[in-house]
Amino acid sequence: MIQNLTEDQMTLLVIKALKEGKKTDFQKLLEELHPYDMATIHKNLPEKHKLRFLLQLNIPVLTDMIQELGHEEQLEVLKKLGREKSRKVLDDMDNDDLASLLDDMSPERIKSFLSGMKKEESTIIKNMMNYPSETAGRLMTNRFVWIRNYYTVREAVDKLKTFAEYAETINYLYVIDENRKLVGVVSYRDLLLADINAKIKDIMYERVISVSVLTDQEEIARLIERYDFLAIPVVDEEGVLQGIVTFDDIIDVVIQEANEDIEKLSASGKAIDFDTKAPVAAFRRLPWLILLLFIGLVSGSIISGFQATLQKVVALAFFMPMIAGMTGNTGTQSLAVVVRGLASKDINMKTALKLVGREFVVGVIIGAICSILLFAIAFFWQGSAILGLVVSLSILLTLIIGTLAGTVIPLILYKLKVDPAVASGPLITTINDIFSLLIYFTIASWFLDRLI
Amino acid sequence: MIQNLTEDQMTLLVIKALKEGKKTDFQKLLEELHPYDMATIHKNLPEKHKLRFLLQLNIPVLTDMIQELGHEEQLEVLKKLGREKSRKVLDDMDNDDLASLLDDMSPERIKSFLSGMKKEESTIIKNMMNYPSETAGRLMTNRFVWIRNYYTVREAVDKLKTFAEYAETINYLYVIDENRKLVGVVSYRDLLLADINAKIKDIMYERVISVSVLTDQEEIARLIERYDFLAIPVVDEEGVLQGIVTFDDIIDVVIQEANEDIEKLSASGKAIDFDTKAPVAAFRRLPWLILLLFIGLVSGSIISGFQATLQKVVALAFFMPMIAGMTGNTGTQSLAVVVRGLASKDINMKTALKLVGREFVVGVIIGAICSILLFAIAFFWQGSAILGLVVSLSILLTLIIGTLAGTVIPLILYKLKVDPAVASGPLITTINDIFSLLIYFTIASWFLDRLI
Secondary structure (H helix, E strand, O other), X not given: OOOOOOHHHHHHHHHHHHHHOOHHHHHHHHHOOOHHXXXXXXXXXXXXXXXXXXXXXXXXXXXXXXXXXXXXXXXXXXXHHHHHHHHHHHHHOOHHHHHHHHOOOOHHHHHHHHHOOOHHHHHHHHHHHOOOOOEHHHHOEOOOEEEOOOOEHHHHHHHHHXXXXXXXXXXXXXXXXXXXXXXXXXXXXXXXXXXXXXXXXXXXXXXXXXXXXXXXXXXXXXXXXXXXXXXXXXXXXXXXXXXXXXXXXHHHHHHHHHHHHHHHHOOOOOOOOOOOOHHHHHHHHHHHHHHHHHHHHHXXXXXXXXXXHHHHOOHHHHHHHHHHHHHHHHHHHHHHHHHHHHHHOOOOHHHHHHHHHHHHHHHHHHHXXXXXXXXXXXXXXXXXXXXXXXXXXXXXXXXXXXXXXXXXXXXXXXXXXOOHHHOOHHHHHHHHHHHHHHHHHHHHHHOHHHXX | OOOOOOHHHHHHHHXXXXXXXXXXXXXXXXXXXXHHHXXXXXXXXXXXXXXXXXXXXXXXXXXXXXXXXXXXXXXXXXHHXXXXXXXXXXXXXXXXXXXXXXXXXXXXXXXXXXXXXXXXXXXXXXXXXXXXXXXXXXXXXXXXXXXXXXXXXXHHHHHHHHHOOOOOOOOEEEEEOOOOEXXXXXXXXXXXXXXXXXXXXXXXXXXXXXXXXXXXXXXXXXXXXXXXXXXXEEEOOOOEEEEEXXXXXXXXXXXXXXXXXXXHHOOOOOOOOOOOOHHHHHHHHXXXXXXXXXXXXHHHHHHHHOHHHHHHOOHHHHHHHHHHHHHHHHHHHHHHHHHHHHHHOOOOHHHHXXXXXXXXXXXXXXHHHHHHHHXXXXXXXXXXXXXXXXXXXXXXXXXXXXXXXXXXXXXXXXXXXXXXXXXXXXXXXXXXXXXXXXXXXXXXXXXXXXXX
16 A cells, blocks of 8 residues: 655655565556656655666656656756667657757757657657747647547547547547648547437537637636636647647646746746755846845935935934835735736726726825824824824825826836736835835925924 | 637627527527636626526526626526526535635525525535635535446446536546545546456556645645646545545636735735725725834834934935835845745745755845945945945845845744745835844944044
């Protein structure tokens, strides 16, 4: 019973089997493991056992395992396998996984990789690599089962059986015409329920939801989520079926897109995870920080412009960080609502205007409440009703403007077809700092005579 | 050909069919539509056509459609259908969807809903509602196919055919023993490839990856993502099979969890989307803002403590927003890395310490670089090397501390089993404001004599 083994227990069992050289025990163990488990074991194995482990695996198992590894590890394993075996693995790999591996390589390296492969496989990969990244053309696999509309259910099931091992999904059979154009789809469930002699054209769905080779991965994710599909077909401009995108790739896309939104919202730079080395992480974050440093200096020069005012009423400085901070916070809140909203659906001008109106009202409500609170605080703390008035008037205006900035800036970026999430939280915060200081000191200057 | 209709075109076709009363045209149209399309049409239909549309639909179609609607719309449709029809729809609904609908209701309302339903269906729902929300017990469906290990492949396929229409997934058949304990799994692909007379016990996988009824949905999402499963079985403490969670629920979970992370990181409050009304959105955001307002006042009182210093060197105020802002920014960056990292995997003490060490080095690198830059800027702008020294020393220290705060605070929350994302960006920013002002003014006080 190896039903409930932990990672470490599995690894120990493998080491034991390798050491004792019991081939049948080892094979029996492998049969129960998933590709992800195999990859975990490979990661956990001490270096000296890795090669022996790899040599025990046959090509299909190796292929499944390698697809679960990161790019660096994939290259390491391929190197260890040697030219002959690694060529076979490359031929067998899902073409979307292979395209993703080649993505990071130099053109010469790609060439040498592809040269060893079967002609038909390498041609497919080359074609895929021509599509822009994050499109359907790059995510699709050609391992689907197609049928013709004059097949009977029996013929379709027979074809499915032949391709069951090879196909990435056996849930859908795609119906194509004589020009390979996609004209229908039959689910495996439909086949199970249909009469064995029925014609495919009588049971197929004609309204196939498909995407183009150039469709963005975010759009594909939206369709799969809406329709709960296990796979979606990909067609070219002429409607010719080119491949399918399967749900497992889409779960990865959803996670990746959410992470990208968070990275951008926090301006934390591209792809920093727990394993990123410190200098790499630092230099990925620095560009944003240095930009924000210079924008921050603009705040400084605004204050320096109001030096005389500040010198006369130093108490003004006490409320500076709070007003600037609150304006930044409300902006970040609006920004997050807009960015996440845009990630889940497209919006038109009408919705955008409605949203701006909504956020304006939100700004007025939170501005008014904070303004009343702050008047009381400033009055009791500093004993000056005039200072209370300056502070509360400022917070009312800055919160309204801050909320609007957090809404309008990402919407403008969206309209300009720039990813709205680049208007990161820190950027909005820094811009709102500037707005808020300008407003605060301007209002303070008006009341300067009464403040002293 | 209704292959490539837009939403509006579909809706117009339905209105036309309804008006002309052509039943067969209408039914033909419906056959090609997906539940999501039906739901979209229902949403887009003018109020006067809605009832007529609903009355044309049979129970299975109504059930599929209703599961794609929001809770408010679901209730509206159920009301329109009348007692008899809505009871049938409730009986047919997936139990996870029904449990989610009942979730928002008062206990009396739930009782009246369940009372009309079939006894066996309502008992299942009642049991499900006992599990905490966001656990496997709440997401699972009981519409799976189980077999016994002494079945032949032929018997298994026959059972699958019988249940094909009813089951939520036909990709896996779960093998249970005489006590209903889960002992194996066979995929539909395995059945296709196996000999028709083979015994299930010879082809099944014994190592079934399963979750407990109390497993958190985030953990389930991780398993499904790793293993690319279409469904995962749910067992109780005794290992008895209770249900399955299917991938389509998990895609929704992944999106929901990412949105929750972003909401918390931006402190934007719970569930604000484009349709939320302004006062609701404002009052969801206010609690955080008011908390941050009071924390912001702490910064104010720190500055007021250094009033004498500030009065003597007003130029110190020029750099205040920038130093505070930069500390907040670097903290937010670290926070985002930690929160997203924790969302995708669990970490132990060793990894946590390694991460803190890494972020310390990151803080030193970015601190040193920004410090050199700022020294030059302060020196050339204000013409004072001492001011330059104060500002650059401050930024070095605050960036290191800010980076560490953004790392350590979410890690501590994680250790205390509090969701680390509640240490929102604005909260970290505000706390870092306080740190940075303390450091900045303390350093300035040391050099005060030379600054004047």
